[in-house]
Amino acid sequence: MAKRIIGTTPKQDGYRMPAEYEPQEKIWMIWPERPDNWRDGGKPAQKAFAQVAQAINKFTEMSVLVSKDQYRNCRAQLPAKITVIEASNNDAWVRDCGPSFVVNDSGAIRACDWKFNAWGGLVDGLYFPWDQDDVIAQKICEIEQIDSYRTDDFVLEGGSFHVDGQGTVLTTEMCLLSEGRNPDLSKAEIETKLCDYLNCQKVLWLQDGIDPEETNGHVDDVACFVRPGEVACIYTEDQTSPFYEAAQDAYQRLSEMTDAKGRKLRVHKLCCPIENVTIRGDFAIDTVEGTLPREDGDVCIASYMNFLITNNGVIVPQYGDVNDALAIKQIQTMFPDKEIIGVDTVEVVYGGGNIHCITQQQPKR
Amino acid sequence: MAKRIIGTTPKQDGYRMPAEYEPQEKIWMIWPERPDNWRDGGKPAQKAFAQVAQAINKFTEMSVLVSKDQYRNCRAQLPAKITVIEASNNDAWVRDCGPSFVVNDSGAIRACDWKFNAWGGLVDGLYFPWDQDDVIAQKICEIEQIDSYRTDDFVLEGGSFHVDGQGTVLTTEMCLLSEGRNPDLSKAEIETKLCDYLNCQKVLWLQDGIDPEETNGHVDDVACFVRPGEVACIYTEDQTSPFYEAAQDAYQRLSEMTDAKGRKLRVHKLCCPIENVTIRGDFAIDTVEGTLPREDGDVCIASYMNFLITNNGVIVPQYGDVNDALAIKQIQTMFPDKEIIGVDTVEVVYGGGNIHCITQQQPKR
Numbered sequence: 001m002a003k004r005i006i007g008t009t010p011k012q013d014g015y016r017m018p019a020e021y022e023p024q025e026k027i028w029m030i031w032p033e034r035p036d037n038w039r040d041g042g043k044p045a046q047k048a049f050a051q052v053a054q055a056i057n058k059f060t061e062m063s064v065l066v067s068k069d070q071y072r073n074c075r076a077q078l079p080a081k082i083t084v085i086e087a088s089n090n091d092a093w094v095r096d097c098g099p100s101f102v103v104n105d106s107g108a109i110r111a112c113d114w115k116f117n118a119w120g121g122l123v124d125g126l127y128f129p130w131d132q133d134d135v136i137a138q139k140i141c142e143i144e145q146i147d148s149y150r151t152d153d154f155v156l157e158g159g160s161f162h163v164d165g166q167g168t169v170l171t172t173e174m175c176l177l178s179e180g181r182n183p184d185l186s187k188a189e190i191e192t193k194l195c196d197y198l199n200c201q202k203v204l205w206l207q208d209g210i211d212p213e214e215t216n217g218h219v220d221d222v223a224c225f226v227r228p229g230e231v232a233c234i235y236t237e238d239q240t241s242p243f244y245e246a247a248q249d250a251y252q253r254l255s256e257m258t259d260a261k262g263r264k265l266r267v268h269k270l271c272c273p274i275e276n277v278t279i280r281g282d283f284a285i286d287t288v289e290g291t292l293p294r295e296d297g298d299v300c301i302a303s304y305m306n307f308l309i310t311n312n313g314v315i316v317p318q319y320g321d322v323n324d325a326l327a328i329k330q331i332q333t334m335f336p337d338k339e340i341i342g343v344d345t346v347e348v349v350y351g352g353g354n355i356h357c358i359t360q361q362q363p364k365r
Numbered sequence: 366m367a368k369r370i371i372g373t374t375p376k377q378d379g380y381r382m383p384a385e386y387e388p389q390e391k392i393w394m395i396w397p398e399r400p401d402n403w404r405d406g407g408k409p410a411q412k413a414f415a416q417v418a419q420a421i422n423k424f425t426e427m428s429v430l431v432s433k434d435q436y437r438n439c440r441a442q443l444p445a446k447i448t449v450i451e452a453s454n455n456d457a458w459v460r461d462c463g464p465s466f467v468v469n470d471s472g473a474i475r476a477c478d479w480k481f482n483a484w485g486g487l488v489d490g491l492y493f494p495w496d497q498d499d500v501i502a503q504k505i506c507e508i509e510q511i512d513s514y515r516t517d518d519f520v521l522e523g524g525s526f527h528v529d530g531q532g533t534v535l536t537t538e539m540c541l542l543s544e545g546r547n548p549d550l551s552k553a554e555i556e557t558k559l560c561d562y563l564n565c566q567k568v569l570w571l572q573d574g575i576d577p578e579e580t581n582g583h584v585d586d587v588a589c590f591v592r593p594g595e596v597a598c599i600y601t602e603d604q605t606s607p608f609y610e611a612a613q614d615a616y617q618r619l620s621e622m623t624d625a626k627g628r629k630l631r632v633h634k635l636c637c638p639i640e641n642v643t644i645r646g647d648f649a650i651d652t653v654e655g656t657l658p659r660e661d662g663d664v665c666i667a668s669y670m671n672f673l674i675t676n677n678g679v680i681v682p683q684y685g686d687v688n689d690a691l692a693i694k695q696i697q698t699m700f701p702d703k704e705i706i707g708v709d710t711v712e713v714v715y716g717g718g719n720i721h722c723i724t725q726q727q728p729k730r
Contacts, residue, residue, distance in 0.1 A: 001426070003445040061366070068433070068453040071500065080368040083507050087451050088433040135436065142448050143508060 002141045005110065005149050009196040015102035015110050016199035019165030019225055020309040023364040027056050027310055028140060030358070031066035031074040032092035036288035037127070038351050048347040049092070050077050052315060052355055055341045057082055059313035060361075063143075065089065065136070087139050088132040090118070093353055095220070096157035097133035098360035099140055099148060102199065109365045111148040112197050113137035114156040119215045120180025121155070126214060126352070128290040144362070154193050155181040159218040159357050161194065164225040167201040167260030169194050174208045174217030181216075202260035206253055208246040210234075211301040211352075214292070220356045221303040222250050226268060226334045229259060234305050235269035242299050243272055268334050270304055273321035277302040277349055294350070302346075306354030307331065309338070310361065317354045318342040367506045370475065370514050374561040380467035380475050381564035384530030384590055385674040388729040392421050392675055393505060395723070396431035396439040397457035401653035402492070403716050413712040414457070415442050417680060417720055420706045422447055424678035425726075428508075430454065430501070452504050453497040455483070458718055460585070461522035462498035463725035464505055464513060467564065474730045476513040477562050478502035479521040484580045485545025486520070491579060491717070493655040509727070519558050520546040524583040524722050526559065529590040532566040532625030534559045539573045539582030546581075567625035571618055573611040575599075576666040576717075579657070585721045586668040587615050591633060591699045594624060599670050600634035607664050608637055633699050635669055638686035642667040642714055659715070667711075671719030672696065674703070675726065682719045683707040 010016065031049060032038050038045040053062050057079075065087035066074040075084045089097075096119070099111035116134045118125035141148045161171040175181075176190055185193070191203045209217020223233040233254050234247045241247070254267045281296030304327035307316040314335050318324045324342065332340045348354050375381065396414060397403050403410040418427050422444075430452035431439040440449045454462075461484070464476035481499045483490035506513045526536040540546075541555055550558070556568045574582020588598040598619050599612045606612070619632045646661030669692035672681040679700050683689045689707065697705045713719050 001446040001448060068497065071453075071504075075503075081366040083366060083510065085507055086453060086504055088436075132433065138440075139436075139451055142450055145448065 002145050003147050005147050010102045010110065010112065010149060011196045011199040014104045016165070017100055017102045017112075017163045018363045019163055020361055021225070021227060022165055024060050024311055024361045025364045026061040026063055026362045027308070028094050028098055028360045028362065029053055029062065029064045030087070030089050030092040030094045030136070031064055031070050032351065033067060033070050034091055036286040036291045037091060037294070039283040039285050044347040045351055046077060048343070048345055049358065051343050052345065052348070052358065053078060053082055055315045055343050056308065056310050056313070056359065058341070059311040065094070085143060087136060089136060090127060090130050090133040092351075093159070093357050094136065094360045095159045095357045097136045098158060099137035100158050100198070101146070101361070101363050103363050103365070107365050109146055109363065111137065111141050111146050113141065113148045113150045114158070115151055115154060116157065117155050117180065119157065120178060123180030124216070125180060126292045149197065151193070151197065154185070157215070157218070158360060159215060159220045161198070162219060162224050163198050163200060164228050164259060166228050168204060169198055169200045169202070170204045170206070170219055170223060170225065170231070172206045172209045172217045172219050172222070174212060175215060175219070178216040200260060204257050204259070206250045208249060210243040210246045210303065214301065214352050221301055221306055222246065223254060224305060228261070229263040230266045230268065232268045232270045232305065232334055234272055234303055236272040241272055242276065243303070247272065268330070270330050271323045271326050272304070273302050273319050274323050275321055276300070277319055277346060279350060283350070300349045301352070302349045303354065304331070306356040308355045308359045309335070313339045313341055315355050316340055316342045317345040317349070319346055319349070320344065367510050368512050370512050375467045375475065375477065375514060376561045376564040378475075379469045381530070382465055382467045382477075382528045383728045384528055385726055386590070386592060387530055389425050389676055389726045390729045391426040391428055391727045392673070393459050393463055393725045393727065394418055394427065394429045395452070395454050395457040395459045395501070396429055396435050397716065398432060398435050399456055401651040401656045402456060402659070404648040404650050409712040410716055411442060413708070413710055414723065416708050417710065417713070417723065418443060418447055420680045420708050421673065421675050421678070421724065423706070424676040430459070450508060452501060454501060455492060455495050455498040458524075458722050459501065459725045460524045460722045462501045463523060464502035465523050465563070466511070466726075466728050468728050468730070472730050474511055474728065476502065476506050476511050478506065478513045478515045479523070480516055480519060481522065482520050482545065484522065485543060488545030489581070490545060491657045514562065516558070516562065519550070522580070522583070523725060524580060524585040526563070527584055527589050528563050528565060529593050529624060531593050533569060534563055534565045534567070535569045535571070535584055535588060535590065535596070537571045537574045537582045537584050537587070539577060540580060540584070543581040565625060569622050569624070571615045573614060575608040575611045575668060579666065579717050586666055586671055587611065588619060589670060593626070594628040595631045595633065597633040597635050597670065597699055599637055599668055601637040606637055607641065608668070612637065633695070635695050636688045636691050637669070638667050638684050639688050640686055641665075642684055642711060644715065648715070665714045666717070667714045668719065669696070671721040673720045673724045674700070678704045678706055680720050681705055681707045682710040682714070684711055684714070685709065
């Protein structure tokens with residue numbers, strides 16, 4: 001039994017969202033398939049997703065959701081120790097349509113089920129419809145028998161914020177103040193929502209993300225908490241990089257910020273790829289009205305920041321770039337006690353996201 | 366994680382199928398919808414299924430599987446304390462396509478995932494295709510993280526047999542020796558399969574069931590175990606009843622049988638409805654080639670035997686028949702310590718089955 005909690009918030013009920021570096025019970029993913037987003041019928045992406053799942057599974061249990069049509073194939077592509085469960089979906093971004101779990105001091109777990117509108121709804125959303133994605137969180141909660149808070153009056157995606165588990169939220173104005181999400185809420189009202197549902201006291205605002213045309217600047221391509229009081233931020237001095245301005249601005253802002261506990265943040269630099277990853281004209285991608293087209297030469301949002309912290313491991317995107325090894329080294333320095341595993345996720349980035357975007361952690365109870 | 370167990374059987378591994386009257390953890394159902402079987406777009410059947418689910422839920426936890434298309438409606442029709450999980454299906458007969466669970470003496474649980482072919486495959490199956498039904502057992506096992514034995518070389522449905530939990534299987538020749546299931550297996554080979562997978566020592570064979578055109582005579586409309594050494598059997602002296610001959614024959618055979626422990630069976634009589642339940646010509650049922658048509662005047666298989674025993678309750682079909690109350694009274698006598706709840710399931714019987722056919726128990730671990 002998994003019920004909807006009506007009339008209260010996690011903060012009122014004593015639940016908080018733990019940080020990604022706190023102990024996890026399992027990681028959720030959704031199997032990719034839509035041929036208007038993933039090239040060649042999704043086959044290269046499926047291979048990459050399977051590799052990501054297996055890398056995570058070295059540290060943490062994995063459950064993969066999949067549509068009816070791909071159920072048998074997904075089950076065959078993944079090892080038996082990875083759980084596969086049917087769930088219809090519009091695409092594979094469980095970070096954004098999935099639940100954000102919250103826990104209390106007694107070890108109980110609940111979830112926030114954010115209203116989802118495909119990163120901007122009819123204003124600048126990336127596909128239509130998004131009806132199946134918007135019940136993914138509920139379906140996960142029913143499978144796990146976890147009660148949930150549904151925010152019918154608040155659109156949010158899990159990739160648009162990070163928490164430190166100690167009262168601080170990190171997000172971007174570009175995304176949370178975007179016209180396609182909560183145009184009737186003021187910045188102060190949005191802060192209140194974040195603090196009520198994540199049980200935080202302070203919101204740290206960056207200005208821009210690096211993918212204005214896609215998620216409207218999710219923070220998970222730009223920065224994250226490494227541990228309480230410490231963040232990582234993408235950094236480049238290459239003024240020709242498409243991410244230069246946003247990265248510089250984020251780094252400057254973070255360097256001057258204090259968290260909810262009053263700690264001045266320590267900021268770790270994380271390099272960017274030297275070469276752009278771009279969409280190639282010979283990719284076979286279906287043309288569907290209402291879906292953001294992927295066209296020859298489009299620059300993909302290839303950030304090393306889109307890694308997943310999972311128990312004793314960190315799973316890091318690799319692009320076949322000169323800086324791949326440097327990224328791994330920098331992340332190892334941030335997490336000296338964790339094993340850093342790089343996975344070639346060029347095929348994931350072609351679809352518009354990366355490891356963090358396609359995963360969602362469920363904390364230990 | 367839920368793996369396939371290869372190369373052994375439950376008997377070899379020390380697992381046995383518990384009887385329905387042993388303690389249960391939950392009951393599974395599948396939400397009905399196909400408009401070529403259920404009249405009026407499945408709406409009357411859905412109402413009846415919801416009532417059955419709620420009656421069961423008085424005693425036992427309930428999980429209901431539902432297709433993507435009916436997910437939101439099913440979730441809205443059922444109370445929050447009943448779990449709803451997406452699973453594609455070809456129809457709603459989870460007794461037959463679902464897993465038969467087995468347990469060991471340490472309280473561990475596994476499952477038999479029988480090959481399913483819609484009650485006769487291309488010989489005399491009831492619809493085509495049955496591909497989604499045939500992965501329902503696997504999907505349930507993944508959701509529950511239960512390892513399973515798949516019988517790719519043995520077609521069986523859960524409604525075609527009963528066990529007493531102490532080494533005895535009860536079934537019918539009409540069904541298990543039918544041409545559409547395992548035509549290449551001898552009766553002795555089928556006995557071996559049943560005994561290996563259910564961990565039994567003796568198979569009790571009735572000759573006929575009462576629905577030769579549908580399930581080819583599932584035993585669960587004719588007889589069941591009430592407790593070790595005792596069975597119930599449908600009984601009528603009305604020679605005009607369509608079930609007269611099969612009922613009389615089953616009663617005579619059971620009265621002369623001994624179980625695996627050598628006990629002579631005590632046979633409880635269970636009445637039949639006085640009036641036939643029939644399909645009416647004004648039912649709005651889609652016409653689909655390959656699906657058994659339901660035509661004006663067809664006699665439905667309305668048996669009181671198709672009840673479900675579930676922890677402290679027994680959920681019994683009611684038809685608005687003169688004998689409804691007698692059936693309840695007789696079943697109360699069989700189960701003096703359980704609460705007997707009647708549910709009007711005329712709409713379920715219109716679709717070709719009843720409470721036992723649409724439920725599957727998962728034993729306590």
